[in-house]
Amino acid sequence: MKLQYQLWLIFSGLFIVVCFAVYVFISNTYEQRLQVGYEQLSVAQGYTILERIKNTYPNSPNRSVGYLRTYSEQTNSRLIMLDDEKRVYADSYQQLEKNARVNLDILNRQNIAPSSLFIKTDSFGYVQYTIFSFETVDSEGYLLMVQGADQLYDELTSFRIWMIRTLLVAVFAFFFITYFVSSWFSRPIRKMIAQLKKITPQKREFSVKYQRQDEIKELIDATQSMVAELNHYDERQRRFLSTSSHELKTPLATMQFILENLPYVRDNERTYREYIQDLSFQIQKMKQMVDQLLHINRLWDQPLKLETLYTQDVKDYLLQTFQHIARQKQISLDFNFDQVKLYVDRTLFLRGLENLVSNAIRYSDQTRVVKISIKDDNQQIKISVCDNGIGISIDDLPHIFEPFYRSNDATTWNQEGSGLGLTIVKQMVEMHKGRINVDSEKNIGTCIYILLPKG
Structure with a gap:
């Protein structure tokens, strides 16, 4: 996969992860704030009701039921009074018998008053439970307020839908922006690749214009230096081969001349000896030259000890x-x-x-x-x-x-x-x-x- 698409996918993926994290964080924060607002409203209503009805507890259950029904209609809620053992004392709906046990999570908390609990039910949708504790001269008790919370979750759902739409627009916009940015960022690299593909053993040219001073600039400069060094090396190698061939040709020509004329001077001992000495000298010279050529070639390959x-x-x-x-x-x-x-x-x-x-x-x-x-x-x-x-x-x-x-x-x-x-x-x-x-x-x-x- 090309670098451009890798960058595009990586940054887009990271942005999606960030958007999801932002969505979860903001959604949860907004939900908590809505719940706090509803809880504060319920607490204010509950304390107002308690001031009116706590004097009927525990001696006037009928009056308590009447008050509970009245305030239940006003607050659009169900009100249940509980004794100190959290058994039913009075129910605004009159569906629970006196002294009945109510099994709710909010009643099992250690520090329960005043606090709210929001629960999704199958029959009634979202329900808010709010409990209060109160004391009278003779005893203590609890007030449980049960309210529908569908409006809260309607607001939360609307907010979440708005956030999802907003983030989707942001994601698509970021996709396009990231695509063009990754294309712009990888353009010098594509130019480098195009130039490198044009390099052949017969033609080594590399030229990429790049103005920014960054790692890509360093890479371009290093590549240009490498290509220039290769060209210099090739030129030096050609000159070396040409010169060495020429230098070896001279003693070879001399040796050929000596060998061709050696039979004709065989009768002249002095001249013959001089020819042999010259031949030996040329052989030694060639041997020395070849040894040094091999030594120079080995120098670049062997590491320094x-x-x-x-x-x-x-x-x-x-x-x-x-x-x-x-x-x-x-x-x-x-x-x-x-x-x-x-x-x-x-x-x-x-x-x-x-x-x-x-x-x-x-x-x-x-x-x-x-x-x-x-x-x-x-x-x-x-x-x-x-x-x-x-x-x-x-x-x-x-x-x-x-x-x-x-x-x-x-x-x-x-x-x-x-x-x-x-x-x-x-x-x-x-x-x-x-x-x-x-x-x-x-x-x-x-x-x-x-x-x-x-x-």
């Missing part, structure tokens, strides 16, 4: 990895580490830092220094890797984190590398909810800064 990593462990790892190649290239590794604890994915973090240091060593001149620092910077950890090598031009800086991107200077520098190292570093930083910045100057050097939140 965060753990505590001490700066001394980082220093030991980098020394173990790079001290020999740095010594071979006559490059010094300058460590400046604060005693802080890193809360990171150990494997991913060390892999990213290894790529930065590897690049710094690769693009440094001989007899140079690579500076590596980890500093405690308030609520974050600041990591930097600086070299004094060839630097990066201003035009190349915005693109250095793209897969397979290598600046012209790096290409002419004739250094090895797949062009994926900085891409892996950026992914590592983003997965740790950090930031990465680059500061570089041509022929002076490059500094890469990473800011990670503290664990």
Whole structure:
């Protein structure tokens, strides 16, 4: 069932329940007020009658009957006098014998005088019983007044019919109002659904105009961001596949050239050995490139395994990895580490830092220094890797984190590398909810800064 109809039915159902509760409450309240009014009238009449006839009790039953008949006709009621044991003393209708017992609920109450009881009977319709107690010098007794109450219930019935009609009109009006309100409320959602149905793998567009600042606005904004992110992801994926295909094509073409010409240089041992070395180099380059491509693909799928990593462990790892190649290239590794604890994915973090240091060593001149620092910077950890090598031009800086991107200077520098190292570093930083910045100057050097939140 559509949301519009669900809202319509829910609010309409709630309104019907509220109307029913209001009907019951007001009807009962009105009935009680009518009964109170009739009871007050009967009490006033009863006390007036008692003042006239109580002096005839208990010694003049005939006079009592006469008074009761007179006042019974005046008040259009039946009057019955009872003794202190609630037995009949006199009856205005003269139908009950003296000392007869009367079985009525109102006579069984603990505090009975003065009070009224309204009862629906089969023969006489609604009947009102009102009882009074009185005392004389010698004894005490009761006066029971029995009156027809059809007029009260006629008024109550008329009032209930009027209420039902009024509430039915209100319910139908509310049905229409709720239908249009639910339609208006769900219109943006219907627009969203229509836009989402138009989305295909080839075409992803989502645009819904909505002015109110509420949860639906947040949902629309989130959906637009999601679609934009999907488009960005697809574009990045297409570029990645295109670039990776191009990058893999180069070593494959070189390998094909070597293999095609290898039989012709078999007699020249030196040339043959160079061909074999070039072939081995291209194979290793392709293997490295494929491994890094798989690593990048796995980065987004695997969850972070965060753990505590001490700066001394980082220093030991980098020394173990790079001290020999740095010594071979006559490059010094300058460590400046604060005693802080890193809360990171150990494997991913060390892999990213290894790529930065590897690049710094690769693009440094001989007899140079690579500076590596980890500093405690308030609520974050600041990591930097600086070299004094060839630097990066201003035009190349915005693109250095793209897969397979290598600046012209790096290409002419004739250094090895797949062009994926900085891409892996950026992914590592983003997965740790950090930031990465680059500061570089041509022929002076490059500094890469990473800011990670503290664990």
